[in-house]
Amino acid sequence: xxxxxxxxxxxxxxxxxxxxxxxxxxxxxxxxxxxxxxxxxxxxxxxxxxxxxxxxxxxxxxxxxxxxxxxxxxxxxxxxxxxxxxxxxxxxxxxxxxxxxxxxxxxxxxxxxxxxxxxxxxxxxxxxxxxxxxxxxxxxxxxxxxxxxxxxxxxxxxxxxxxxxxxxxxxxxxxxxxxxxxxxxxxxxxxxxxxxxxxxxxxxxxxxx
Ligand code: HEM
Numbered sequence: 001x002x003x004x005x006x007x008x009x010x011x012x013x014x015x016x017x018x019x020x021x022x023x024x025x026x027x028x029x030x031x032x033x034x035x036x037x038x039x040x041x042x043x044x045x046x047x048x049x050x051x052x053x054x055x056x057x058x059x060x061x062x063x064x065x066x067x068x069x070x071x072x073x074x075x076x077x078x079x080x081x082x083x084x085x086x087x088x089x090x091x092x093x094x095x096x097x098x099x100x101x102x103x104x105x106x107x108x109x110x111x112x113x114x115x116x117x118x119x120x121x122x123x124x125x126x127x128x129x130x131x132x133x134x135x136x137x138x139x140x141x142x143x144x145x146x147x148x149x150x151x152x153x154x155x156x157x158x159x160x161x162x163x164x165x166x167x168x169x170x171x172x173x174x175x176x177x178x179x180x181x182x183x184x185x186x187x188x189x190x191x192x193x194x195x196x197x198x199x200x201x202x203x204x205x206x207x208x209x
Contacts, residue, residue, distance in 0.1 A: 001055050004148045008048045011147075015044030028098065029091075036094040043087030046080040047147060053077050054144045074125060081118040081144060085111040099170030099179065106179025113183070114143045126196065131206040135194055142186040150182035 017023045018030055018041030049093050053073055056062060063070045089111040097103040117140035124133035157166070157174060165174035198204050 001052065004051055004145070007148045008051050011044045011051070012048035015041045015048065017041075019045065028198050031095060033094055039087040039090035039094070040086075043065050043084045043091070043166075046087070047084045047144075050077055050080050050084060051148055053080075054155075058141060067107055071125075075122070078118040078122040078140075081140060082115055082169050085114040085118065095146075097170075099175060101177050103170055103179050110143070110146065110182070113187070114140070117143055132208070135207045136192075138190050139187060142190055143183055146183035146186065149186070150178065153178060153182060178202055 018037060021030075021037075023030060027140065028074060030037060054077060057070060088107060092104055092108055092111070095125075097107055117136055120136040121133060121140050124136060134149075154166075157163070165172040167175065170179075194207060195204065197205060
C-alpha cells in the first residue's frame with residue numbers, strides 16, 4: 001500500500017485538478033468535451049481511492065473481526081471500480097488514447113474486465129456464494145493494482161534500459177506489449193492459483209458463475 005502511495009496521490013491530484021479545471025499547464029487529456037473530461041478525471045480520482053482501499057479487503061483479520069467494515073468498504077469499492085472503468089471507457093470511446101489502436105484495445109479490455117470483476121464480486125457476495133465471490137475479488141484486486149503496476153513496469157524498464165523500444169507516442173515494441181502486460185499476466189497467475197487451490201472438478205465448479 002505504501003509503495004503505491006506516490007501514484008495514488010499523483011492520480012488523486014491530477015483527477016481533482018482536471019475536474020475543477022485548475023491544472024497548472026494545459027494537458028492533452030483535458031479537452032473541450034465535458035463528458036470526456038468527466039470520464040477521464042473522475043476515473044483518476046476514484047481510481048486513486050480504490051487503489052488505496054483494495055488491499056484492506058484482503059486482510060483476513062479485518063474481514064473476520066469487522067465484517068460490517070468489509071461489507072461497506074466492499075460496496076463502495078465495487079461501485080467506485082465500476083465507475084472508474086466506465087470513466088476510462090467513455091474517454092476512450094470519445095477521444096481515444098495517445099497510443100492509438102493497440103493502446104485503445106488494451107485499455108478497453110482492461111476497463112471491460114474491471115467492470116465485469118466489480119459486478120461479479122458484488123453479485124456473488126450478495127448471493128452469499130463465497131467461493132465465487134473470493135475468486136472474483138482476487139481478480140478485481142489485481143486489476144485495480146494494474147494501473148500502478150503499469151507505472152512500476154515503465155519505471156523499472158527505464159531504469160534498466162533507459163527506455164529501449166519505448167517512444168513518447170507509446171508506439172515502441174515495449175509500449176505495445178505493456179498495453180496488455182500490466183494486467184493479463186497477473187490474471188493468468190490468479191487462474192493458475194485458483195486451479196491449484198481447487199484441483200477437483202467439483203471444487204472448480206464452485207468457482208463458476
Ligand atoms: C485502477 C485505477 C486507475 C487509476 C488510479 C488510474 C489513473 C490514471 C492516471 C493518473 C492517468 C493519467 C496518466 C498520466 O498522464 O500520467 C490515467 C490515464 C488513463 N487511464 Fe487510468 N487509472 C485507473 C484505471 C483505469 C481503467 C480501468 C481504465 C480503462 C478503461 C483506464 C483508462 C485510462 C486511459 C484511457 C487513460 C489515458 C491514456 C492516454 O494518455 O491517452 N484507467 N489513468
